[in-house]
Every structure is written in C-alpha cells, then in structure tokens.
Amino acid sequence: MTDIKNKKGTDDLKRLLIYLALSFALTWIWFALAVPKGEYWDDMSQQLQSFVALGMMFPVISHVLTRLITKEGFRMTGSDSMMLGISFKDRRWVCLMSAIFLPWILGEAACGIALLISPECYDPGYYLTLGIDRNTMMIYPIAAIVSGLIGSFAAFGEEGGWRGYMMPKLMKLMPKWAAFIVGGIIWGLWHAPLTCIGHNFGTDYPGFPYLGIVRMCIMCILLGILLTYVTQRSGSVWPAAVMHAVYNTNPAILNGFIDPDKVSYVSGRSSYWIGSIVVLAVAAGVVLIIWRKTSYEVQ
Amino acid sequence: MGGLLYKDFVAVKGKRLVITMLIATCLFIVLRMIFRGNNEGSIYVFENIDGESVNLFDAFFLFGAFFIIWMGAFLINNWGSAIMRFDDRDKTRGYLFSMPLNKRTYVASKYIFIAIVIYVVFSLFLIWNVTAASFMREGVSMDMLDLVNGFSVPFLSMILILEAFEIPMFLLMGKEKAQMFKTAFWMALAMLAIAWFLFGDLDKIAGFDIDKIIKWIDAHEFEMMLMTVLSPIISPGIYYLSYLTAAGLYERKEVSDD
Numbered sequence: 024m025t026d027i028k029n030k031k032g033t034d035d036l037k038r039l040l041i042y043l044a045l046s047f048a049l050t051w052i053w054f055a056l057a058v059p060k061g062e063y064w065d066d067m068s069q070q071l072q073s074f075v076a077l078g079m080m081f082p083v084i085s086h087v088l089t090r091l092i093t094k095e096g097f098r099m100t101g102s103d104s105m106m107l108g109i110s111f112k113d114r115r116w117v118c119l120m121s122a123i124f125l126p127w128i129l130g131e132a133a134c135g136i137a138l139l140i141s142p143e144c145y146d147p148g149y150y151l152t153l154g155i156d157r158n159t160m161m162i163y164p165i166a167a168i169v170s171g172l173i174g175s176f177a178a179f180g181e182e183g184g185w186r187g188y189m190m191p192k193l194m195k196l197m198p199k200w201a202a203f204i205v206g207g208i209i210w211g212l213w214h215a216p217l218t219c220i221g222h223n224f225g226t227d228y229p230g231f232p233y234l235g236i237v238r239m240c241i242m243c244i245l246l247g248i249l250l251t252y253v254t255q256r257s258g259s260v261w262p263a264a265v266m267h268a269v270y271n272t273n274p275a276i277l278n279g280f281i282d283p284d285k286v287s288y289v290s291g292r293s294s295y296w297i298g299s300i301v302v303l304a305v306a307a308g309v310v311l312i313i314w315r316k317t318s319y320e321v322q
Numbered sequence: 323m324g325g326l327l328y329k330d331f332v333a334v335k336g337k338r339l340v341i342t343m344l345i346a347t348c349l350f351i352v353l354r355m356i357f358r359g360n361n362e363g364s365i366y367v368f369e370n371i372d373g374e375s376v377n378l379f380d381a382f383f384l385f386g387a388f389f390i391i392w393m394g395a396f397l398i399n400n401w402g403s404a405i406m407r408f409d410d411r412d413k414t415r416g417y418l419f420s421m422p423l424n425k426r427t428y429v430a431s432k433y434i435f436i437a438i439v440i441y442v443v444f445s446l447f448l449i450w451n452v453t454a455a456s457f458m459r460e461g462v463s464m465d466m467l468d469l470v471n472g473f474s475v476p477f478l479s480m481i482l483i484l485e486a487f488e489i490p491m492f493l494l495m496g497k498e499k500a501q502m503f504k505t506a507f508w509m510a511l512a513m514l515a516i517a518w519f520l521f522g523d524l525d526k527i528a529g530f531d532i533d534k535i536i537k538w539i540d541a542h543e544f545e546m547m548l549m550t551v552l553s554p555i556i557s558p559g560i561y562y563l564s565y566l567t568a569a570g571l572y573e574r575k576e577v578s579d580d
Contacts, residue, residue: 056355057456070464074456077351077449099324108324158544166551173475173554176445 032196038093039192045085046184047213053078054216064221075217079177082184082213089188100258106187109259118257122266123172125249127164129302130275136298138277143285150279160279167274171265178268179260185210185247186254186263199314203251207244214239224296238296245303246270252310326418326431327438333408334401343446350386351453358457359383370462372533380463383454388470390450394443395481402436402485403501406492429493429569433561436485444478465536472539472546479553486557486564493572 057075064072086105090097100108111119138145150160159166171178189209193202218224218239219232228234250263283295331337359366359379366378409415418428451471458464492500539546 070452070455070458073452077452156544159547162548162551166547169551169554173444174448176441176448 035192035195038089038095039189039196041092042085042089042184042188042192043209045088046082049085050078050081050213051216053081058216058220062220063226064217065225076177080180082189083180083182083187084184086184086188103191105183106254106258106260107183109257109261115257115259118253118262119265122253122262123168123269125306126171126266126270127168127274129270129299129306130273131277132302133295133299134275134277134281136301137281137295140297144281144283146282146285147280149282152282153279155279160276163279164274164276167272168269171269171272171274175264175268178271179264182250182254182260182264182267186250187260190247190251190254203248204244206251207247208240210247211236211240211243214243238300241300242303245300245307248307248310249303252314323427323431323434326423326428327435329414330405330408330431330435333405339397347446347449350383350450354383354453354456357382372462374462376462380454380458383458384463384467384470387447387451387454387467391443391447391470391474391477394440394447395477398436398439398443398481398485399488401439402488403492403497403504405432405435406489406500407497410497425573426569429572430565432489432493433565433568436489437482437558437561440478440482440485444474447474466532469532469536469539472550475550476553479557482557483560486561490564490568490571493568494575 054075057071057078059067059071067075087097089095090105095103098104100106109115109119155163185206190202190206193206196202197205214223215232215236218235220226221232223239224231224235226232246267250266253262253266254260281295357379359377367375368378370376409418419425451467451474455464455467458467488500488504491503495503
C-alpha cells in the first residue's frame, strides 16, 4: 500500500516538474522574443504590452502538453480533471459572484488604506490627467468588471495552468500551507522576466528588480490562496479565471483619485502596494479560516 | 449536459475547426513577429489617396483581425441552426428523448453551446487583434483597427441577440419552417438593400468617409464606452429570457421528428 502511494507521489512530482519546465521555458522564450531588446515595460506601446501579455496563455498550453506527454487524459470535470466544467449547484454560484465582485471590494479597500497611509496622494482631479472624463469615471468599476469578464481568456490561460494543474499536484505532494507558499513562489518567479522590465512595480524603486520579484512572490502567495479556494470550492477554474481577470483590470474607483507621483516614492506608489498586500493578507486569512472550518478537500 | 455539448461540438465538426484555428493563430502570430512593418523607407510602405503612409504588412494583419470577427459571426449564425438540424437527422432527437433527458436541459445545452462559441470567437478575435496591433504605429491602420475593436463587443452582442431569436425558432417551429422564415428575413433585407441601391440616394455612399466615423468615435468616447459596457449586459439578459421562454414552450410541445 505504501509502495503504491509512494509511486503515485513520484508520478505526481514528475508530472509537476514536466509541467513547470514547459510552462517556464515556453513563457520565458515568448517574453524574450516579444519584448524588444533593451526596452522597459513603460517604453512599450499599450498594444505591444498587450501582445507581450499573450504569454499568459502558456500555463494552460503547458497543462495540455503535459497531459499529452504523461497520458493523463483530458477529463473535463471531477478528480484529476482539467476542471473546465462549471456547476452552480450547492451554492457554487456564490464562488462566481465573489470572483466578480471581490476584486472590486479588495481594490477599494487597498486604495482606502493607501490614502490612510499617505493622504497627500489624494487628488480629486487625478483621473482627468489619465484622459478619463467625469462620466466615464462614474461607470469605471462596471466597465472594468465587464471588460475583465469578456476578456477573461488571458487570465484563463494562467489559471488553467496554475490552479488547474499545479496547485492540485502540489496539494497532493505536501501540506496545504506549504503548497500555497511553494505555489505562490513558483507563480511569482514565473513573472520574473516581466518584473525585471518594470511590469507591475515600475523600475524606480530601491532594490530593483530583486525586491520586485520578492514582492511579486508575496502577492502571488496571498492571491493564490483566494484563487485556489474558489477553484477547489467550485471544482472549476473558471471562477478563478474571472477573479484573476477582474483583479487585473483593477476596478477600484478610488484609483482615479490617487496620484502616486504627488509624494515621495517611499510613501507614494508603495503605499498602494502596502494597501493591497494588507487587504490580500486579510482576505487570504479569512479564506483559510473558512476553509479550515468547512474542510473542503482537494478533489 | 457535457455529453449534449460534446454532441453539438461533433455535429459542427468542431475538432477539425479548432485545430485549424489553432494552427492559423500560431501562424498569424509568428508571421507578425517576422513582418513587424513600419520600417521607414521600406518598399512595402505606400501612400494612400489622402497622402497617409500605409504599410502593406499592417494592412494585411489588420485584415486578419477583421476577417476573424466576420468569419466568427458567420459561423455562429450558421451553427445556431446546424446544431438543431443535426438533431433532426436520423431521428437523433427522438433517440435523445428516449433516454432520461430533461427537455429543459436539452434546450439549455443549445443556448450554452452558442454562448461558448461566441466567447471563443471573441477571445480569438482579441488574440488576432492584439497581434495585429502589436507593432503598428499611430496612423490610418491603427485607426481602422480601433474602429473594428470598438464595435466588436456591440457587434457580437447583436449576434447573441439574433441567436436569442433563432434558437427558439428552430426549436419550436421545426427546421423547415424556421429555415424558410430565416431565408425570408435575409431575403427581405437583401431586397431592401437592392431597392435602396436602385432608388435611394447614392450620393451618401459616394460621400462616405471612414475618417468621419473615426473622428466621431474619438469625440464620443463616453458613448462608445457605454455601448461596450451595456451591450454585454443587456444581450445576455435577452438571451436568458429567450431561454426561459423557449424552455417553457418546448416543455409543453410534443417532440416531433419532423
């Protein structure tokens, strides 16, 4: 019995390593080819940034390739599946609703904390400098949520790999808490080439780019807990994809009233990141408590 | 539900199409990375009648993004009826209902299938659009691409609304009557267009200026955004209402094998 268990564990580890090798290799090759040499994120046009961001599709592509190599099959639902099906039974629709609206609430809370830390960031007309008029600002959160939803394929590209393959394997190989940390670090490191060219945190901060990579890993650990919870609770990667997509569009209306350049770097832009890490940590803590109480097991 | 969706996927020869589209998308991306366009002094840069520089590669990739959304719309419109016709063939529907299958689930599967196809078409369009735009500079090609992009969401929302009428029509009226009705509708539209070409004011076409539309869009950013935000909210609402109505009526209807 122990032998069978050990064999299964070794198989899972091998499969995970194949997946990670493919995911990292394909994405990093893509970044190397798509990003013009010597250019930073902010130097690129918005269109080119979107093109580079197509690299988000490689985790799910690697998931499919890994299943082809390891002959695991392509089951859509159930245990060891790709988790592509979606069900609204047993109040699972709550997961989808939370996935849509939670990033908005978290975003507003993060901005609120940022304003508390450095109130000098507040600028009632900041959104105008971003080329957004008053009317557009009023519907901004809804617009961001809708655009996140309809363009969720890119986030699906990531979640289909990380939550659809990596996390279930990690949770089989190690305790849940360790899986969150290891999974978050892997996910954060996967972003490293982009962090090194200034995506997410810019280039103008002390310890660039190493501190940025560490910061990304911390954010990925915290966000990963939320995304893994909705995936395991719903038995589908779609709520996680939606949550990730809406989180990326940053639907907080307060964003239009915070000028990160108005104050020194230390309290300015970083105050937003402190806010978002605090909010994510609280949300992740709540999720872990709920998870422990309801003890939903890995499928 | 999964089985019903897979049946429809097989009915429209989905596997072949998915593989073709994946290869085409990869090819499109690779070509774009090779032919980045915009190279100053290139022999592929021409001037249009307004004196604006147009790179032929940009124009080619712009056409790609334009093509994918039109082809997608055509496929959705075609598949809406094809998945219903397939069930009529060889009495598949009768066979389906000899199994413990809820009529409501059957109707839902049709609606879900088309909704998935629309989501996939839009996602594919976004990939082609992002690829086409990646190395373009500001100019007429970029303006055209923005125009296509700006209208893509309302356009696909309109297709969803069209399907909200087409699916119940095929379910409730049967394939022959529904096909006749559909053909009559498109013929009437075509006749109206021909009548307008014959007797209408053709000066409007002669004076048609795409720049005016682009300028209008630039000047009405909020309205465009409102349209982009509201259309994906309203159209699924209409689609869902259509499902409720169709499912309710279909439950009462006797299943005929046509």
